[in-house]
Ligand code: HEC
């Protein structure tokens with residue numbers, strides 16, 4: 001955790017300084033990289049609009065357009081030597097040069113709100129405290145337990161904070177057929193690990209008023225802070241009427257955060273993998289081996305849930321999630337203080353409050369233990385993994401997939417398998433999908449070399465501004481070869 005939350009918590013009154021300091025820091029890293037992209041590519045914005053959802057809401061989910069050819073990705077071992085995209089005829093229409101546009105005035109207002117540490121009670125915790133721009137908008141506000149620390153001492157959110165990059169692609173919560181030959185519809189999408197909201201605007205209230213997160217008492221309190229903020233005039237200009245009533249302020253705040261988080265800046269597609277798709281970069285032999293193991297059903301079969309289309313030159317087709325839900329059965333995180341209570345469980349999707357009148361019910365007990373499949377973009381710069389933050393190293397996560405079923409004692413040392421799911425729901429945990437459909441003491445689907453290769457491949461999913469962070473993470477992993 002690089003952000004020193006304590007040092008930022010003591011801002012007694014709104015001053016322009018916090019904003020300047022925080023946003024400068026971020027802008028210097030993000031926009032420097034964005035600029036480098038812009039400078040390489042001569043000419044103005046010729047951005048390609050993604051075909052899937054915008055604004056976290058209006059479009060049909062899970063309908064990322066993929067050409068038929070690209071969806072027939074072969075999984076043979078020979079793929080490691082597959083030519084890079086540049087050497088093949090384009091499969092879909094040629095895409096224009098990649099540019100990441102600068103933030104618009106409206107998006108900038110959202111950015112200011114996102115960085116505003118006065119919007120908590122006591123002041124000091126902004127959205128960015130838990131979604132740290134330095135670590136690809138993930139992080140837990142300095143918490144050491146794996147779940148995010150709130151604005152008050154000793155208060156913690158229930159879960160590990162996900163990255164808020166690429167949220168524009170998260171479809172609203174819905175049921176749909178997962179595969180063409182499925183008979184029953186399954187859940188997809190919705191924001192958070194359990195689909196608790198459909199849009200950023202709708203979601204933004206939750207952390208602001210959650211006593212364990214930003215702990216504001218009322219809309220009036222938040223509205224007062226917005227009125228006194230250094231960006232109040234910008235807010236009123238870009239969102240007319242925003243400062244007139246607390247309700248109008250909340251509405252404007254939600255919209256501003258939404259336009260910021262769903263801006264193209266927050267979905268930059270500037271990773272090495274994206275350049276590989278565009279035919280502008282080569283993956284190393286190790287990374288290529290990882291890519292193959294990632295999609296090969298006899299190896300990781302990760303692609304089934306963390307979907308990518310390496311033959312498509314459209315990065316938006318490879319979001320590394322289907323937005324479906326799965327019960328992976330991750331180990332209980334005993335570092336979470338609240339977990340001292342053996343009856344305390346996070347049941348995930350089945351705790352979601354179902355809106356009335358929907359035919360299919362997310363509170364069906366069969367969804368207990370299921371969490372939304374996270375995107376793996378920028379996963380290599382995360383410090384905590386899984387909804388409960390139980391893992392601290394990316395390599396451990398991959399190793400967990402390899403040996404969860406073949407050597408469960410490595411992961412559940414306390415005896416009970418799937419020990420973070422209550423007994424009565426343990427049969428919900430997925431034991432049928434690759435790679436965890438093996439029996440105890442079978443050889444694991446992935447050996448150590450495969451695991452290292454997948455980690456190397458996952459590191460190629462890191463966007464430009466964060467690439468330097470991988471070296472740190474890799475050094476950390478190399479010096480900690482304790483992974484089973
Ligand atoms: C105290 C830490 C904390 C703060 C502060 C915080 N968040 Fe979060 N955020 C989380 C956690 C934890 C989750 C996962 C919640 C869950 O799964 O129930 C989350 C989830 C999200 C998501 C869903 C991402 C996804 O992929 O589904 C969005 C969007 C988001 N936060 C935006 C915000 C905004 C905007 C703010 C400021 C108004 C904010 N957060 C403040 C901890 C925090």
Ligand code: HEC
Pocket residue numbers: 294299300301302303304305306325326327328329330371372373374375376379382384385386387388394397398401402430433434435454
């Ligand atoms: C059957 C679906 C499925 C398969 C197959 C699968 N995953 Fe996952 N993955 C998930 C779900 C669901 C989660 C979140 C689980 C949780 O937090 O309880 C997850 C979480 C992760 C995370 C943590 C991300 C974060 O932000 O915390 C990583 C890394 C990951 N998976 C990598 C892989 C790799 C590598 C493979 C292949 C070896 C793989 N996954 C195969 C469904 C799957």
